[in-house]
Amino acid sequence: MTIAVLLKQVPDTTSKISVSGGRVDESAVSKWSMSPYDEYALESALQLKESGGGDVVAITCGPARAAKMLTDAAAVGADSLLHVLVEDLNALDSTQVQAILAAAVSHCSAQVVFCGKQAADTNAGSTGPGVAHLMGASCVTMVSEVASEGDSFTAMRASSGGDQRVAVSAPCLFAFDKGTTELRRPNVRGIMMAKKKVAETLGASDLGVDTSASSVSVDSHSPPPEKPPGQRFEGVDSVAVVVSKLRDEANVI
Amino acid sequence: MDVTVIAESSENGLHPVTAQLVGAAVAIGGAPTVLCAGGWGVEDAVSISGVAKVISVVGDCFGSFDGGAWAEALSSASGGDVIIAAATPAGREIAATIAAIRGIPIVQDVTGLAPGISVTRPIYSGKAIESSTVGTPCAITVRANAFDAAGEDGSAEVSTVNQSADVAVAVREAIAKASERLDVAEADIIISGGRGMGDPANFSHLEEIADIIGAAVGASRAAVDTWDEIPHGMQVGQTGKTVTPSLYIAVGISGAIQHLAGMRTSKYIVAINKDPDAPIFGVADYGIVATWEDALPALKAELGKL
Incomplete structure (x- = not known):
């Protein structure tokens, strides 16, 4: 069994985002990391491999800098790496990104796909369901854990009414929410092995995907609107003042 | 159109x-x-x-x-x-x-x-x-x-x-929610606690206030990661839920950038923190510099009078 894990490199969630000339200034991002939900997907894939066997292939679609993230994935146990080189992901719309990733999964002959429920930069969550549809796979989102049962899988997912344990058969895709497990840290041997692991690098055209005609064009980025400075109070006696302001000034209680 | x-x-x-x-x-x-x-x-x-x-x-x-x-x-x-x-x-x-x-x-x-x-x-x-x-x-x-x-x-x-379609995801087991509390993603008022609450048991003070004003109880990532008793479903922030309630009350939350990202678009923000330099005050409409131990009983009493 081959498990494909879809990973995206994003500004670390602790990074500040600055805007210059109407665009997010990527050169000012202090640290690039694997998107947190993708980390949960990768850890769950590695655990499933350990319990049920198989290979984990880490796939990313992104610029050259994302190669570092694939090496990080190899260091914790990804068996093979596929990098679809796309210099500017912002220039692609959701249909193009999904077509690239679905073709990449097919290129790896994977029937099972793990990914994050959304990336920490776009916060969208379109990729999992879209890729699942393109590969004719069942899709389970908001997943916290997956176990295999022969040819089928069970997953825990969150729903508005509480958690549910659901069963699906391959081909299937699981989009992970934050679970109980954190991505393991690499050991020295893993880091050394990862340095020798070469990612297969393809272009979108190698996978037969046309990246020319996006139907979404980004016009500008801007910083979030500044809030006017708030009112500051000291000490417990001010609680009554604030409550009266919430009632009479803000009208929210 | x-x-x-x-x-x-x-x-x-x-x-x-x-x-x-x-x-x-x-x-x-x-x-x-x-x-x-x-x-x-x-x-x-x-x-x-x-x-x-x-x-x-x-x-x-x-x-x-x-x-x-x-x-x-x-x-x-x-x-x-x-x-x-x-x-x-x-x-x-x-x-x-x-x-x-x-x-x-x-x-x-x-x-x-x-x-x-x-x-x-x-x-x-x-x-x-x-x-x-x-x-x-x-x-x-x-x-x-x-x-x-x-x-x-x-x-x-x-x-x-x-119009139906073939169902490929079979529900084997439904696990009832641990609590019947309002979900932060659904709530119009949220009161959240951070690691400044000192102990997960102290979230009961937030729950008492939430019950008075019909609020959901949320938490910072630091609180969720530190205490097993605080589930991820309560987490507000970049790897939790992004919320836009009418009123967001942050108690003992310093205001890490990834928490602010999840709640800064709330219509009104109240921050209660003993540290006057806490970043949370930068986004608060009403900031109260006080310990939660002092402020929450007063808040409960005042809200109870409404």
Whole structure:
């Protein structure tokens, strides 16, 4: 069994985002990391491999800098790496990104796909369901854990009414929410092995995907609107003042 | 502009966010067709102002949630130029799958819309705002509380479509929620605690206040990561839930950048922290420099008087 894990490199969630000339200034991002939900997907894939066997292939679609993230994935146990080189992901719309990733999964002959429920930069969550549809796979989102049962899988997912344990058969895709497990840290041997692991690098055209005609064009980025400075109070006696302001000034209680 | 709205509904009826989706449809010049999956919420959907018609889509597949199957069943009725759904987990999945079925792009979690179609949305969990132009046909999901709800004086016609799809996700076991508390993603008022609460047992003070004002109880990532008793479902922030309540009360939360990203668009923010230099005060409309031990009993007493 081959498990494909879809990973995206994003500004670390602790990074500040600055805007210059109407665009997010990527050169000012202090640290690039694997998107947190993708980390949960990768850890769950590695655990499933350990319990049920198989290979984990880490796939990313992104610029050259994302190669570092694939090496990080190899260091914790990804068996093979596929990098679809796309210099500017912002220039692609959701249909193009999904077509690239679905073709990449097919290129790896994977029937099972793990990914994050959304990336920490776009916060969208379109990729999992879209890729699942393109590969004719069942899709389970908001997943916290997956176990295999022969040819089928069970997953825990969150729903508005509480958690549910659901069963699906391959081909299937699981989009992970934050679970109980954190991505393991690499050991020295893993880091050394990862340095020798070469990612297969393809272009979108190698996978037969046309990246020319996006139907979404980004016009500008801007910083979030500044809030006017708030009112500051000291000490417990001010609680009554604030409550009266919430009632009479803000009208929210 | 031919707009289809996917109603947010369940066996409990129509979710109020649906009227906001209609408001968003009207903002781009559409008198929308509203689809009610499983026929849920039809009675309420017909009375939303501006709705051209309501289609009740009924089929066996709506017995349990399989976003792929629901999307397939709904897609036959989801024609037109723009599909609008709520940016809830289910809404996002259904809309993304319908978009993939139709081969059209989707833009998620939109907070502003204008004819053209111009969309604005927060990216990096609100650390920046993106404005883009989207060609039609397209799908859009809309953040709760970003658009004014349409009124309630409509009287749309209803038609029923029988359309099911093969269900591939089988529910084996449903685990009831640990608590019946309001979810932070649903709440209009949220009171959240951070690691400054000192001990997870102290969240009971937040719960008492939440009960008085009908609030949900949230938590910072630091609190969720530190204490097993505080589940991830309560986490507000970049790797938790992004919320836009009318009132957000942050108690013992310093205001790490990734927490601010998840709550800074709240309409009013109250911060209670003993550290006058805590970053949370930078986004607070009303900041109270005090310990929670002092402030929460006073807050409870004052709210109890209302």
